[in-house]
Amino acid sequence: MPMLLLSRKSVPTPNDFTEVQHALHGREFRAEELPFPEKRLKEYVNAGYVSVRHGIIPLNENIFDLLTGKKKWLCVRCGNREQESFAVCSCARCGSKCVYCRHCLTMGIVRACTKLVTWCGPVPELRLPEDVLIGRPLCHWKGSLSSDQQKAAEALLQALEARESFLIWAVAGAGKTEIIYSALEQQLKKGHRVVLATPRTDVVRELLPRIRAAFPDIPVSGLYAGSKETIPDAPLVISTAHQLIRSANRFDCVFIDEVDAFPYHFDAMLDYAVRKAAKPNAPFIFLTATPPDILKNAYLSGKLRGVMLARRYHGYPLPVPRFQWIGNGAHAACKGWLPYPLSLWLRERITQKRQAFIFVPSIALVHELTELLQRSGYTRIAGVHADDPHRHEKLADFREGRLAALVTTTILERGVTVPGVEVAVFGADDRVFDDRALVQISGRVGRSGDCPRGDVVFFHNGKTLAMIRARRQIEQMNRAGGFK
Ligand SMILES: [Zn+2]
Ligand SMILES: [Zn+2]
Structure with missing residues (x-):
């Protein structure tokens, strides 16, 4: 077992370890934006706690690409594989012509010579405010659920106990958000990190005060372009899908609101960002009034657990246009x-x-x-x-x-x-x-x-x-x- 001996030897000192672990966990850094000198990472890389990947890698989608020798690229940060969104620059760092991704350029340039750093070692324990006792109720929402909502909430809890994904197919006005409160509480009590991702900034801004009011003791972070409501390593995050491009291997449970909404539905890159932000085997909970066919069929054929709520919470029909x-x-x-x-x-x-x-x-x-x-x-x-x-x-x-x-x-x-x-x-x-x-x-x-x-x-x-x-x-x- 020479490998094991080597890793044991190179495990870093405890103080340093905690600092690096908390700084890196759940996020993806370009090496140049690390909060400490890159050389400090060496022993962590050797111990297998930190992975370093190239920002842009060759993508050979089929045999024809190999035969023609035409180079195609994939941006590892944002998942971009549209070749028109790549360009070449004379790179001062590596001293050669370097491919870069234009798609995620607003978040800082990712070049072929860029190193992307992520934490893949032991998950740090959540740092919760001192007055949060996990045994106490976390959800302080005082409203009541209709019987349909109640049934949906219970089915969701069961699915999450089994770590299975779930579809909430609910007409607009069925009260989707209230349905997930008990599931959020269940996940937070387990010490899980949870994200509620949505395609739109407006939806994040609408949800943030509601969720904060329902979970007053829990730090809730709001991520959207220009947000001033970001809290590092918050257990509960409300985010646009786009902002998750900077996260990696972070969340134990992912809720996706309005899964079919433009541009989410059409943008494979946002899909990539959400999947990258999730830990392997994290369950996904999809909330939508109009599920895309792929989810609808998975649900109807029994491959995906879920519920359908055809009535609004107040019991009146949907207005017909x-x-x-x-x-x-x-x-x-x-x-x-x-x-x-x-x-x-x-x-x-x-x-x-x-x-x-x-x-x-x-x-x-x-x-x-x-x-x-x-x-x-x-x-x-x-x-x-x-x-x-x-x-x-x-x-x-x-x-x-x-x-x-x-x-x-x-x-x-x-x-x-x-x-x-x-x-x-x-x-x-x-x-x-x-x-x-x-x-x-x-x-x-x-x-x-x-x-x-x-x-x-x-x-x-x-x-x-x-x-x-x-x-x-x-x-x-x-x-x-x-x-x-
Ligand atoms: Zn990119
Ligand atoms: Zn370069």
């Missing part, structure tokens, strides 16, 4: 002409003191329509889109009732709950509105028990298959929930 022809509304709006049906709809909402979301297919149209509405005498109207620096303030104004209507792109299609809101989709026949997006948008309406009904209208210039499918799915879920 109605279709209204409006002609080429986008064209009209760009010409400075406000389509009458939209104006009428908005005026009715204002008279009835109901707030409204108006979804539009493009950022340009957000600007055009917002300006046009303001010029036509509507006050308390604002427009938001993903690149809007004031989007969080505007959304806060809307939540607090200072705005009557918000013109928005699909960024607000999910995760955002405003009681009593009603919804119009302006240009619902546009390609950006696929059936999933339209189901999610319709799901914004009637979510609160005080206001369980409301209008959803798709203004269109010709019905699309997506519109028809979306309406059919909503009607099917209502039937599954026992409504006619």
Whole structure:
């Protein structure tokens, strides 16, 4: 056993060990951003506690690649394998032409000569605040679950006891977040590190205060671009999938909210980031109102454990969208002409003191329509889109009732709950509105028990298959929930 002797000899001193272990665990560093000199790592690498990998490695996907000798690349940090996203630079460090990844460039350059450092030794114990006694209840949420939610929560607990993955297929407004509270508590009590990943910054910002209120004694970290709410090695992390690119081998249990949401659904790299952040064999819990086919089929064929919740927690059916022809509304709006049906709809909402979301297919149209509405005498109207620096303030104004209507792109299609809101989709026949997006948008309406009904209208210039499918799915879920 010469290998074993060697590793025993090279095990580092205890003090140094704890420091390095805590500094490295769960994260992936580029060697140049390590919090201490790289040479201190040598004995840890020899002992097998630290792995060092090249940032970019050759990728030969098939025999043809080998035969032609054409080089393809894989970025080990972000999983990028789109060859257009690689470029070559003259590298000052290695002194040669060096391939680098453009996809994750905003997080610091990863070159072929970059070393990626991760901890793979013993997992450090969580450092919890002193007043947290693991025997005490951790969840302080005072609400109660409906019987459907209760059953789902119990099935989830059982699956996690068996370390198995689980699907929560729940209509918008079924109260998905409350269902997972007991599972979060169970995992935290076991001393596990847990992440709740979601595709969107808005959803992280919406979930963070709710989860913090439910688990007041537990440090909860919020990770999104520009976040100031990061807590190192927090046991509970709410993160955009994108921010997990810096994590590795960290979480014992991974919840993925809105698993089908753009861009998650389409972006293999975010999928890579989430899987890399998880420990091997960590169970995944998927939460969604509109599961992608691969999950739906796995669940229906019994390969994936899960539950389906077809009823909202307050017991009312989902609002069914109605279709209204409006002609080429986008064209009209760009010409400075406000389509009458939209104006009428908005005026009715204002008279009835109901707030409204108006979804539009493009950022340009957000600007055009917002300006046009303001010029036509509507006050308390604002427009938001993903690149809007004031989007969080505007959304806060809307939540607090200072705005009557918000013109928005699909960024607000999910995760955002405003009681009593009603919804119009302006240009619902546009390609950006696929059936999933339209189901999610319709799901914004009637979510609160005080206001369980409301209008959803798709203004269109010709019905699309997506519109028809979306309406059919909503009607099917209502039937599954026992409504006619
Ligand atoms: Zn990359
Ligand atoms: Zn280089």
